[in-house]
Amino acid sequence: MAPFSPASSDVLVIGGGPSGTALSAELAARGLDVQQLAPHPPRPFPATYGAWLGDLPAWARGCAEQVWTDVRAYTGPQPTSLGQPYALLDNAALLRTLRGRADWTWVEGAALHAERRGAGWIVYGVGGEHWQTRLVVDASGHGALVSPVRFPGGAALQTAYGLVARFRRPPVTPGSMVWMDYRTPAPELKRGEATFLYAMHLGGDRYFVEETSLIARPAPTRAELRRRLLARLSAQGTPPHATESEEWVAFPMNAQAPAPGGVLAYGAAAGRVHPVSGFQVAGALSDAPGVAAAIADALCHGGDAAAAGWAALWSPERRAAREVHLLGVGALLGLERAELPHFFGTFFGLPREQWARFLHPDTDAGTLARTMLRVFAQTGGRVRLPLARAALAQPAASGRALAAAAGLKI
Ligand SMILES: Cc1cc2nc3c(=O)[nH]c(=O)nc-3n(C[C@H](O)[C@H](O)[C@H](O)COP(=O)(O)OP(=O)(O)OC[C@H]3O[C@@H](n4cnc5c(N)ncnc54)[C@H](O)[C@@H]3O)c2cc1C
Incomplete structure (x- = not known):
C-alpha cells in the first residue's frame, strides 16, 4: 500500500467547478486548512452560466460579463417581457474573485473513492495517491463520486445544444436575451419533444443560441437538438455564418433531497439543481458561506462536520x-x-x-x-x-x- 500523503487537511473538497471552488474559498476564509482536488489546474469553468441577476449574491453580480434588461419569453407569437435583469457570468472573473478570497491548496488529481479512517477519512486517487482529511466534500458534479442523490423513476434530463456564432442577420432582437422561445418556425420543430430557443445577444454580430429541452425522459440527443437549432435558424432566415464554439448540456433535473451520509456533497453532486429551471450556480455561490460556517463550527468544537454541513445545505x-x-x-x-x-x-x-x-x-x-x-x-x-x-x-x-x-x- 502506498504511504499516506504527508499533508493532511481539515477538509478535502473533490471538484474544481463553481460549487467546489466557492465552498473551498469560504472554508479557507474561516481559517480551515483546505485541499481542493480536481483533474485539472484552476481554469475558468467551461460552461456558459446564466442567472437572474437578483439570485446572485451581491459580490458575484460584479462577475457578470453582460446583463440584459430586455429579457423575453415567447410562449405564443408575441413576446412576454420578463421584466427582471438576467446575467451571463464571466467565468474567469468568477474564478479570480473566488481564488482571491483566501488561500488554500489546489491539488491536481482525480478521486477514486473515500474510506473512513479513525475520526477522519482517506481519499484514494486514480494515480495511487492518498489524501488524509477530517472531512470529505464531494463537489464532483452531476456524475458525483460518493453522492447519495436519487432520481425517482430514473433521471429526467435537461439537454441542450448551443453555439456562439456570428450572424449576418440577428437571430433574436439585438440587445435582448431570450429566456424561452417555443415558437416553431420550421416543420421539424413540430415533431418529437417540444424544445425552445435560449439566446443572448453578445454584442455586434455575435449571439449565443441554444436549442433546449427543459426536462424529458428520455431526452433529445445532441444530434437531434443540433438539427432542430439549425432548422429553426434557417427557417427564420438567420443561419449562423461563422461558428466560434459549441456547447452540449446534459444533466439530471429531478433529484430527491438526499439522505445525509458521512461524505458531505455540495453543488450538483448534492442534488441542488433547481428541478424546474436547471439552475444551480447562483444557489451554490449563495449557500457557500452558511455551509462553510456550519462545517467550521463543528470542526472547531469536535462536532460532526458532515452532519452540520448537510443540515445547513438541506434543511427540513x-x-x-x-x-x-x-x-x-x-x-x-x-x-x-x-x-x-x-x-x-x-x-x-x-x-x-x-x-x-x-x-x-x-x-x-x-x-x-x-x-x-x-x-x-x-x-x-x-x-x-x-x-x-x-x-x-x-x-x-x-x-x-x-x-x-x-x-x-x-
Ligand atoms: C453545459 C452546461 C451549462 C449549464 N448552464 C447553467 C447555467 O446557465 N446556469 C446554472 O445555474 N446552471 C447551469 N448548468 C447546471 C449546473 O449548475 C452546472 O452543471 C454546474 O457546472 C455544476 O457545478 P458543480 O461545481 O457542482 O459541478 P461541475 O461544474 O460539474 O464541476 C465538477 C468538478 O469536479 C471535477 N471532478 C469530477 N470527477 C472528479 C473526481 N473523481 N476527482 C476529482 N475531481 C473530479 C470536474 O473535473 C470538475 O472540476 C449547466 C450545466 C451544463 C452541463
Whole structure:
C-alpha cells in the first residue's frame, strides 16, 4: 500500500467547478486548512452560466460579463417581457474573485473513492495517491463520486445544444436575451419533444443560441437538438455564418433531497439543481458561506462536520420545498409536448414576483405550492388534466403541498 500523503487537511473538497471552488474559498476564509482536488489546474469553468441577476449574491453580480434588461419569453407569437435583469457570468472573473478570497491548496488529481479512517477519512486517487482529511466534500458534479442523490423513476434530463456564432442577420432582437422561445418556425420543430430557443445577444454580430429541452425522459440527443437549432435558424432566415464554439448540456433535473451520509456533497453532486429551471450556480455561490460556517463550527468544537454541513445545505424546509418541486416535475413530464408553451404562458402570465420566487433557488414549500395552484387555476383544461393526474399520482406529497399552501405544518 502506498504511504499516506504527508499533508493532511481539515477538509478535502473533490471538484474544481463553481460549487467546489466557492465552498473551498469560504472554508479557507474561516481559517480551515483546505485541499481542493480536481483533474485539472484552476481554469475558468467551461460552461456558459446564466442567472437572474437578483439570485446572485451581491459580490458575484460584479462577475457578470453582460446583463440584459430586455429579457423575453415567447410562449405564443408575441413576446412576454420578463421584466427582471438576467446575467451571463464571466467565468474567469468568477474564478479570480473566488481564488482571491483566501488561500488554500489546489491539488491536481482525480478521486477514486473515500474510506473512513479513525475520526477522519482517506481519499484514494486514480494515480495511487492518498489524501488524509477530517472531512470529505464531494463537489464532483452531476456524475458525483460518493453522492447519495436519487432520481425517482430514473433521471429526467435537461439537454441542450448551443453555439456562439456570428450572424449576418440577428437571430433574436439585438440587445435582448431570450429566456424561452417555443415558437416553431420550421416543420421539424413540430415533431418529437417540444424544445425552445435560449439566446443572448453578445454584442455586434455575435449571439449565443441554444436549442433546449427543459426536462424529458428520455431526452433529445445532441444530434437531434443540433438539427432542430439549425432548422429553426434557417427557417427564420438567420443561419449562423461563422461558428466560434459549441456547447452540449446534459444533466439530471429531478433529484430527491438526499439522505445525509458521512461524505458531505455540495453543488450538483448534492442534488441542488433547481428541478424546474436547471439552475444551480447562483444557489451554490449563495449557500457557500452558511455551509462553510456550519462545517467550521463543528470542526472547531469536535462536532460532526458532515452532519452540520448537510443540515445547513438541506434543511427540513428545503426538503419540503424539493418535494413540491418534484410534483411540478411530475406535472411537466406528464404534459403533452404541445401544451408546454401554454403551461409557461400561464406561468409567466402570473405577477412577476410569483414566478420569480418559484424559480429562486431557495423558496419555501408553501410559496411554491401556492404558485402551482395559481397556474392550475388559470391554465386551460388540456393542461389542467395532466397536472391533476400528476398530483393524484403522489397523494401523500400532494396533501403535504396543499397543507403547506394553506400555511399548515404537518
Ligand atoms: C453545459 C452546461 C451549462 C449549464 N448552464 C447553467 C447555467 O446557465 N446556469 C446554472 O445555474 N446552471 C447551469 N448548468 C447546471 C449546473 O449548475 C452546472 O452543471 C454546474 O457546472 C455544476 O457545478 P458543480 O461545481 O457542482 O459541478 P461541475 O461544474 O460539474 O464541476 C465538477 C468538478 O469536479 C471535477 N471532478 C469530477 N470527477 C472528479 C473526481 N473523481 N476527482 C476529482 N475531481 C473530479 C470536474 O473535473 C470538475 O472540476 C449547466 C450545466 C451544463 C452541463
